Amino acid sequence: MSIPNSMRVGPFLPTILVKKRYLIFYILIVWLSAIPLFIEFWVYYRFVWSSIRPIFFFIYLPLLLLPMYLTLAFSAMIWAKLILIFVNWSHSPREGVFLRHPSDKDYRYWSLRNTIKRWPFWVCHRFPFPFLDNVCFKVFNVKTKFSNSLFEGWVDTEFISFGKDVVCGQGAIIQSSVIIGNLLIIKKTIIEDDVRIGSHAIVMPGTHIGNKSVLAANSVTTVGQVLKDNWIYVGIPCKEFKRNWFFEDGLEDKLGVAEDINALLGKYEKIITKVRWTEGLTLKERKAIKRQQKEAEERRWELSKERDEENHEDVF
Amino acid sequence: MLEDSLERGSKIEEIPKAEVIKEEINMQFGWYIFIFITIYYLSWLLAGFVFFLYFLIEFMPNVLQVSSFITIFTEPKSIISLLLMPLIVIACYVIRLISVAITTRIFWRITERISPSKDGVIPRNIRSKAADYYHLRSFMLKYGKNLFTKGMFPWLSNWFFNFVGSSKIGKGTTLEESVASDKFITVGNNTYMGVNATLASHLVQGIFGNIQYFRMHIGNNVTIGAMDQIGPGSDIMDGSYLLPLASTNRHSVLKGGNNYYFGIPLRKIFMKKTMNYLGLTEEDLEKNENLEAYLERNKEKVTRKEKKRKKNNEMKSVSSEANTTEIKEVQKEKIDVESLTKEDLSIDFTTSSAISRINIKFLLVYVPILWLAGLIISIFWYEYTKGAWNFSNQTNLIYSIFKNISTILFLPLAILIMIYLFILGVLIFSKLLLIFINLIHQPKEGIFLAEVRNPDYDFWMFRTELKKITLWLLRNSPVPWADFIALKWFGVNMDSSSHLYDAWCDVDFISIGRKVLIGQGATIMSSMVIGKYLIIKRVVFDDYVMVGGHTTIAPGTIMGHDSVIGAISSTTYKRILNPNYIYFGIPAIPLKENKYAEERRDLVVKRHVDESKKTEEIHEVNIDEDKKKFIKIGDGK
Numbered sequence: 001m002s003i004p005n006s007m008r009v010g011p012f013l014p015t016i017l018v019k020k021r022y023l024i025f026y027i028l029i030v031w032l033s034a035i036p037l038f039i040e041f042w043v044y045y046r047f048v049w050s051s052i053r054p055i056f057f058f059i060y061l062p063l064l065l066l067p068m069y070l071t072l073a074f075s076a077m078i079w080a081k082l083i084l085i086f087v088n089w090s091h092s093p094r095e096g097v098f099l100r101h102p103s104d105k106d107y108r109y110w111s112l113r114n115t116i117k118r119w120p121f122w123v124c125h126r127f128p129f130p131f132l133d134n135v136c137f138k139v140f141n142v143k144t145k146f147s148n149s150l151f152e153g154w155v156d157t158e159f160i161s162f163g164k165d166v167v168c169g170q171g172a173i174i175q176s177s178v179i180i181g182n183l184l185i186i187k188k189t190i191i192e193d194d195v196r197i198g199s200h201a202i203v204m205p206g207t208h209i210g211n212k213s214v215l216a217a218n219s220v221t222t223v224g225q226v227l228k229d230n231w232i233y234v235g236i237p238c239k240e241f242k243r244n245w246f247f248e249d250g251l252e253d254k255l256g257v258a259e260d261i262n263a264l265l266g267k268y269e270k271i272i273t274k275v276r277w278t279e280g281l282t283l284k285e286r287k288a289i290k291r292q293q294k295e296a297e298e299r300r301w302e303l304s305k306e307r308d309e310e311n312h313e314d315v316f
Numbered sequence: 317m318l319e320d321s322l323e324r325g326s327k328i329e330e331i332p333k334a335e336v337i338k339e340e341i342n343m344q345f346g347w348y349i350f351i352f353i354t355i356y357y358l359s360w361l362l363a364g365f366v367f368f369l370y371f372l373i374e375f376m377p378n379v380l381q382v383s384s385f386i387t388i389f390t391e392p393k394s395i396i397s398l399l400l401m402p403l404i405v406i407a408c409y410v411i412r413l414i415s416v417a418i419t420t421r422i423f424w425r426i427t428e429r430i431s432p433s434k435d436g437v438i439p440r441n442i443r444s445k446a447a448d449y450y451h452l453r454s455f456m457l458k459y460g461k462n463l464f465t466k467g468m469f470p471w472l473s474n475w476f477f478n479f480v481g482s483s484k485i486g487k488g489t490t491l492e493e494s495v496a497s498d499k500f501i502t503v504g505n506n507t508y509m510g511v512n513a514t515l516a517s518h519l520v521q522g523i524f525g526n527i528q529y530f531r532m533h534i535g536n537n538v539t540i541g542a543m544d545q546i547g548p549g550s551d552i553m554d555g556s557y558l559l560p561l562a563s564t565n566r567h568s569v570l571k572g573g574n575n576y577y578f579g580i581p582l583r584k585i586f587m588k589k590t591m592n593y594l595g596l597t598e599e600d601l602e603k604n605e606n607l608e609a610y611l612e613r614n615k616e617k618v619t620r621k622e623k624k625r626k627k628n629n630e631m632k633s634v635s636s637e638a639n640t641t642e643i644k645e646v647q648k649e650k651i652d653v654e655s656l657t658k659e660d661l662s663i664d665f666t667t668s669s670a671i672s673r674i675n676i677k678f679l680l681v682y683v684p685i686l687w688l689a690g691l692i693i694s695i696f697w698y699e700y701t702k703g704a705w706n707f708s709n710q711t712n713l714i715y716s717i718f719k720n721i722s723t724i725l726f727l728p729l730a731i732l733i734m735i736y737l738f739i740l741g742v743l744i745f746s747k748l749l750l751i752f753i754n755l756i757h758q759p760k761e762g763i764f765l766a767e768v769r770n771p772d773y774d775f776w777m778f779r780t781e782l783k784k785i786t787l788w789l790l791r792n793s794p795v796p797w798a799d800f801i802a803l804k805w806f807g808v809n810m811d812s813s814s815h816l817y818d819a820w821c822d823v824d825f826i827s828i829g830r831k832v833l834i835g836q837g838a839t840i841m842s843s844m845v846i847g848k849y850l851i852i853k854r855v856v857f858d859d860y861v862m863v864g865g866h867t868t869i870a871p872g873t874i875m876g877h878d879s880v881i882g883a884i885s886s887t888t889y890k891r892i893l894n895p896n897y898i899y900f901g902i903p904a905i906p907l908k909e910n911k912y913a914e915e916r917r918d919l920v921v922k923r924h925v926d927e928s929k930k931t932e933e934i935h936e937v938n939i940d941e942d943k944k945k946f947i948k949i950g951d952g953k
Binding site: 017030034035038039042055058061066099122128152168170172180181182183196199214218222224232246251253254255256268296300 | 375379380382383385388398399401402403405406468470471490492493508510511512537539541542543555557559560561574576578579580586587588592593594595596598600603604605607610611656658659660661662663664665666667668669679682683686687689690691693694695697698763764765784785788789820837839841845846847848849851866868872884885886888889890891901902903905
């Protein structure tokens, strides 16, 4: 029903702050966006306040708070957008694999963009009615529709596009950028019409989910995975489970229950573990791949051996 | 709970049933309220004082009482006080954060002195001082933690944890918002923790079971992906990279050294798989491993790198275009509904229940509700500040402050009362509307077409939206566990001994027994959207049920007495879980009987993930000396 305080993660932006001076932008936006509020308050005060009958002032005050909040949200969006245009002009955001190190320009600007967008998203996400998030997404050039419901989860705010009638489950995470070790991977995520994403599912960067597909609860996609139209996907990482017939008409009385839980588990396990990489390959290809693997492993082994030796030198 | 999957074969030494004590552990709500009100009161005191001083002395005469709009911008005094106002608000906010941190630190130190937090299993079936102080400490941290991590300046939260002394967090480390990563952890430098990842230094096993409470070490340069669950007592060494949704058992040892881990429970994955999952090349992995060497090499080749980048850019834009066209078009064919098999149509997977359409027309309902509720508090505010309105006209400032000292000192409490008066107002008005709506259309269980103009679907959406606002307000209020009042009013069968405030939960068709514990971030759905259909079915939890963190409960689930479902599991539609059993997995399967109270408590099983082997260790049980005789301990070999 309502997302609990502890689980209600968002604003939809990573909190990484590469340089402390980025906070200046943040505070600047907060400051500029708050000034119209006080002017609005002045107007209200001038019109309604009377020292003889102060009660009128208080009766209409709750009605004033709603427009004041909306003013804050919209002015925050406008200021952030202006500054963001300037920042993007000096270095345009792009996809790719970057280093998580202050010397990498793309990583720095990624963090700067997130810091700038943080305040408008924070204000919009704190608003009890979710349509403000959609407005905010549209302002920052994320392709989305008002029919989407994305607010129970966590959604990245750039390099992402949604079709219509997408349902994002509670606590689901849709990413277009991910940090693994010293790498920052940014890749465009595309989600098409009528997609249902289960609760606690994770969509990794670069995923393309086709029309009317389902990603079941507690599943995760891999980077750059393509999910076909009209299929249900399950697993960690997710695999095809069965065709999605649930968009057909007249099934109200026919929808059933999985009774044998062990058989179901078998089915899940088959998906998760038993798909073999050798299927559909000739003997030669298999051998070539195996050889490559072996070489890679050997190289890796030697590397780790060297590293261990170095470490030993450190210790002694 | 996760680790139980590996514990199928572990020995359970039974004690005769009569010996096992099963006391209900109660929370000390008196202390909770005392601590909360103190923290809350002190936090507003200084900040509120500064704000009102500025508001009444500077802002009021210079801006509000200026009669012409243009004069505000021409008069230097006016424009300065207008421009300074937002900065004063930010400053007051920071003051408030700092005072919360200071008060929490004082309380934390006091409880640490009385009963220091230490490693060990805290039995949950016997009342003890250790358990009491553990609960108290968890509670007092909650307000500050939520204020910092979910507030305007989440960058200060590392400082908060270090200052309070609940955990040690190194330099350059980023902890994203999460469900529980607050106490008893040490995190090294330059570590990144993704959204909703949980460093759980504590873990509850069953209502009459144990609290596993062990310190957790996380080394330098570790990555913990989104939604990872790290069990108590885990030791994650330098350079371990955990992919999203990888979770450890308790007492796992990860050797790190540039290794990648994935899965539930997690295991090491090798180069090929890593490259596959992350879409990386071998070069990228090399870069990741030898970052410093790479950077040094790169310093010399800056210009060359720029050129390369441009080339790469062109390449990538081409490749991404290719990627989008890959989806094969499934041809639209007429499908005979009769020909579909039972297996095709069985609901053996779980999705979500979020509403697909957000109607702006619902705002029309909210406006009167919010206004009526707001009326109550603004009249309260008017009565409260009646005496203070001539404040700025007084010539003697010190005299006027002294005169209004009671108004200033009771201000934080007045704010608290106002928040709850407002919520109560919203609750009552939305309940009235709800009764009215239910008279028009009775809510019922079943499978419905999820399309506008289907009355069942429309009214379900309307009910949900109506209830949402009150719950949203209550859960964002300073005392989120008060939400059981709203849940009860809106039709959940439950009492105040169960806690739902950390879970996402539907408010129709749910019955909850006594002392039910729902884990952090769990999702309990009595409605689910599958394709075109909306399924509504009652969820029943019997007494003493436990649901793990990040677990998804599908509609129609019935959980028996004393049963447990582990973390990151999910049930399917209409599942029935037997009483007294522990379930785990996706989909949940029975693991073993719930016998936490009868087990030995001093045995710790360390899991070395890299070598995939286990070792056993003996560890002292964390309970008062005089109660040690009640619990089962090994011979001490």
